[in-house]
Structures are given as structure tokens and as C-alpha cells.
Amino acid sequence: MQRSHLSLIRVGGMGSGTARCFCSESKPCKRSRVQFDEAEYSGEKACLFDCLxxxxxxxxxxxxxxxxxxxxxxxxxxxxxxxMNRLGKNPLVLEKATLKSISIRVENWSPPAHKFLKRCVRAGNVEACYLLGMIECYCLGLRGDGCHTHTRKGLSYLLRASRRGHAAATYSLAVIFFNGTGMGKSQENLSTGFSLCQRATQLGYVDAMRELGHCLQDGYGVAKDVPRGRRLLLDANTRELAVSRSSRPVASAAALPGEGSSRSEYCYLHSDFGCDVPAPEVHPANRFMAEWFQTRQNLGESVRLCANANCSRPETRRFEFRVCSMCALACYCSRACQAVHWKTVHSAACTAAIAARRVRIFNNALARFE
Structure with a gap:
């Protein structure tokens, strides 16, 4: 029978220096008697948790x-x-905190929550470095008051996480240097972004492998090498398929998602493997950005986000992101996000938008002749 330490209390009449365990049984358990120092606890009832x-x-x-x-x-x-409050703030505890235990939602964001994440960063928690870096760089850095200070802090947090081998932070830094986020178009550094993307690829980050493959295919920031880029895309798809098969069964292309599930819930592989794999879980940092700017848009602020639902990075300046060359309605922070969104969602939406625009142009021309 499991008994908590908090259930062991001093009981009068049981004899000095003994403790009794109160459990569901009618009779006390003789094996549960614990000896402790009588001089340390002079009260009639004392909790043995305090002596731990x-x-x-x-x-x-x-x-x-x-x-x-x-x-x-x-x-x-x-x-x-x-x-518990004092010991819970110990750096040893905060350093081991998992991503789920520090993933804060927008509705719970407050100065104490911000302070808690900073405390985790000072304790050396890598996930907290990445989460707070994304929030500082993309969310707090666009509010106007001290925006440059928040952007610099966010970049320092991401750099700290990248130095400790965090793949997502390394890839985020690559996207920042590709786009000149928070710095301006003249500050874009394609060579540094490509090097960071290579580093994230070596760490096994699938999005970085896709971005690197498309950069090599397009000659963006590096000499054009189509075969090498194609191999990287195949490697990314193979890794994605292996992770998906290890976690849940994969449906074949013929057996598309059943009724009640939308196409956007599945991520189609770029290669010719002919498989539909479930879309990866959205990272808490990307989910925070999507919720943050959704709230701001409801208040009247206009900020363009990356159309890829698993990304949702915002623009830090006008025309920072690339747009779809066909419909000019969707914008993307990277080539990888554009390729994924095209396969999953935008191909059908873009075709419908182009058809609607052609009909509108035809109707306007017909109205002029009438």
C-alpha cells in the first residue's frame, strides 16, 4: 500500500518517538511506525515532510x-x-523542465510568466531559451515600445540555444538571416543563413533539410546544385516517413484521410513515395505566435503571417516575406514553408483564386462593352 509522507504525523498516546500512518485500514500498520528525533519536534502533531x-x-x-x-x-x-515554492525555483529543477511544462498560452501570458521563463533561461534550460527567444524576437519585438531591445534579446536567446545544439533554434536563426528579420532588407546575409541551415541539417532537423534542398535547387545563397538539392529533399522525406511510421500508422495515397478529416491535417511527402503522413504537432512557440497575432488582428492590427500553419512567423517589416507568384495572396518566410503549404493546402486554393480572378476580369470587360 502506497502512503504519502504527508500522512505520517505524530500521534499522542502511541508512545514517544513514534508515528502512525493513517490509511484505509481500520487497524494501524505496525510496519509503518517511523522513529524520529523527539527533541526536534516538540509539538503534539508534526508533519514528517518538514524533516525531509x-x-x-x-x-x-x-x-x-x-x-x-x-x-x-x-x-x-x-x-x-x-x-515547495522556494525549492521549485531552484536552478536544478528549472533546468530539467520539459517543453510541455513551460509551454505558455497567450491567454496566460503575464509579467510573472515572462519572469518565470527568464528564470528558466538563467538556469540553463535550452527549450526555454528557444521559446523565449521566439517570443521576444517575433511577438514582443513588434509592439513598438523597446522593440529593438526585445529583438536583440530574442536573438541572444536563440543564439544561446543554438550553441547548445538546439536544431530548431539554429534553423530559426537561418530564417532570420535569410530574411533580415528585425534588421532590414540590406542586412540580409544569405551565406550565414545557408551555413546555419547546414548546421541544422547536420542536427537532423527536417525543415532545415527541406530549406537547404530548395536553396540548392534554386541557387539561393549558394551555387546551384540540383542533384544535391533533390537528394536532400528525399532524405528529408525519408526521415519524416520514418518518424511517422514509428509513431502512428501511415495511410497510402490511395487510402486518403477518411470522412471528417480535412486534407490540411495531413502533410503530403514531396517525393514520389505516395504516402500521406499526419502533419507534425505544432511547436508551442509557433502556436504562441499564431494566437498572439490572431488576438492582435481582432483588435485591428494588420500583420502578415507565414501561411504555413505550422510556422506562423510574422513579418517584421513590409514585404519581408515572399509571396505566391500566381495569386499573390499567401506569403511565406521560407522556401520550405512554401513547398509544404503548396502540397497540403494552397495548390487547390490558388487554382480557385486564379479562376475567380479570371472570371472577374472577364465580367468587367464584358460590362464595358455593354
């Missing part, structure tokens, strides 16, 4: 932080008592 050393409590909190599924798992424990 901080090292044991820290080890428990570290395990909880490394296995939490949502921020409330860790926050609720820290709100238990002052000791």
Missing part, C-alpha cells in the same frame, strides 16, 4: 519537472507551501 532534507525534495521536484505534461503540474506543486 532539501536534497530529497529537490530530487522529487526534478523528476516532476522532467516528466510534467503541462505547466499546471509544476505550478500547482509550487503553490503548495513556501518551501
Amino acid at each position: 532534507p532539501d536534497d530529497i525534495v529537490l530530487s522529487i521536484l526534478c523528476y516532476l519537472s522532467a516528466s510534467a505534461d503541462c505547466p499546471s503540474d509544476l505550478v500547482s506543486v509550487m503553490k503548495t507551501c513556501k518551501r
Whole structure:
């Protein structure tokens, strides 16, 4: 029978220096009697949790932080008592916090949440570095007040995560240098972006492999090499397919998603493998950006986002992103996002938009003759 440490309390009448475990049984368990120092606890009732050393409590909190599924798992424990609150802020606990335990939603964003992420960054949490770097660079950096300061802080956080081998942070820095995010069009550095993209590819990041493959095929920032770019795209598709098959079954091209599931929920492989794999889960940083600017657009602010739903990066200046050359309605932060969005969603939407525009032009011309 499992019994919590909090259920072991001092009971009068049981004899000095003993503790009794209150469980569901009618009789006390003789094996549950615990000896402790009588001089240390002179009260009639004392909680044995207070006599646990901080090292044991820290080890428990570290395990909880490394296995939490949502921020409330860790926050609720820290709100238990002052000791838990103090030990929960220990760098050892914050360093082991998982991405799920620090993924903050827009509706819960506040100065204390911002301070908590900064504390995790100072503790050396790589995921917190990436998450806070994206928020500082793309969300807080566009508000107007101290925007350049937030952008510089975001870049420093992303650089710190990249130096520690975080693949997503390395690829985000590559996109920033490709577009000159927060710096201006004259500050675009294609060679640095290509080098960072190569580094993210070596770390096994699929989006970086796609971007690098398209850069080689188009000769963007590097000498044109179509065969090498094609091989990188095939490698990216192979890796994506392997990850998908290891996590869930993959449907064949003939067996398209069933009724009730939209085409956008599936990510079609760029190669000729003929498979539809489920779309990857949106990263909390990208989800935060999408929710952040959706709220701002409802308030009347106009910001163009990357049309790829798994990205949702915003423009930091006008005409920063590339647009679809056919309909000019969708914009993209990278070639990889454009290719993925074209395969999953935009090919049908773009064709419909072009057809509607042709009909509108024909009707206008016909009205002039009438």
C-alpha cells in the first residue's frame, strides 16, 4: 500500500518517538511506525515532510519537472507551501523542465510568466531559451515600445540555444538571416543563413533539410546544385516517413484521410513515395505566435503571417516575406514553408483564386462593352 509522507504525523498516546500512518485500514500498520528525533519536534502533531532534507525534495521536484505534461503540474506543486515554492525555483529543477511544462498560452501570458521563463533561461534550460527567444524576437519585438531591445534579446536567446545544439533554434536563426528579420532588407546575409541551415541539417532537423534542398535547387545563397538539392529533399522525406511510421500508422495515397478529416491535417511527402503522413504537432512557440497575432488582428492590427500553419512567423517589416507568384495572396518566410503549404493546402486554393480572378476580369470587360 502506497502512503504519502504527508500522512505520517505524530500521534499522542502511541508512545514517544513514534508515528502512525493513517490509511484505509481500520487497524494501524505496525510496519509503518517511523522513529524520529523527539527533541526536534516538540509539538503534539508534526508533519514528517518538514524533516525531509532539501536534497530529497529537490530530487522529487526534478523528476516532476522532467516528466510534467503541462505547466499546471509544476505550478500547482509550487503553490503548495513556501518551501515547495522556494525549492521549485531552484536552478536544478528549472533546468530539467520539459517543453510541455513551460509551454505558455497567450491567454496566460503575464509579467510573472515572462519572469518565470527568464528564470528558466538563467538556469540553463535550452527549450526555454528557444521559446523565449521566439517570443521576444517575433511577438514582443513588434509592439513598438523597446522593440529593438526585445529583438536583440530574442536573438541572444536563440543564439544561446543554438550553441547548445538546439536544431530548431539554429534553423530559426537561418530564417532570420535569410530574411533580415528585425534588421532590414540590406542586412540580409544569405551565406550565414545557408551555413546555419547546414548546421541544422547536420542536427537532423527536417525543415532545415527541406530549406537547404530548395536553396540548392534554386541557387539561393549558394551555387546551384540540383542533384544535391533533390537528394536532400528525399532524405528529408525519408526521415519524416520514418518518424511517422514509428509513431502512428501511415495511410497510402490511395487510402486518403477518411470522412471528417480535412486534407490540411495531413502533410503530403514531396517525393514520389505516395504516402500521406499526419502533419507534425505544432511547436508551442509557433502556436504562441499564431494566437498572439490572431488576438492582435481582432483588435485591428494588420500583420502578415507565414501561411504555413505550422510556422506562423510574422513579418517584421513590409514585404519581408515572399509571396505566391500566381495569386499573390499567401506569403511565406521560407522556401520550405512554401513547398509544404503548396502540397497540403494552397495548390487547390490558388487554382480557385486564379479562376475567380479570371472570371472577374472577364465580367468587367464584358460590362464595358455593354
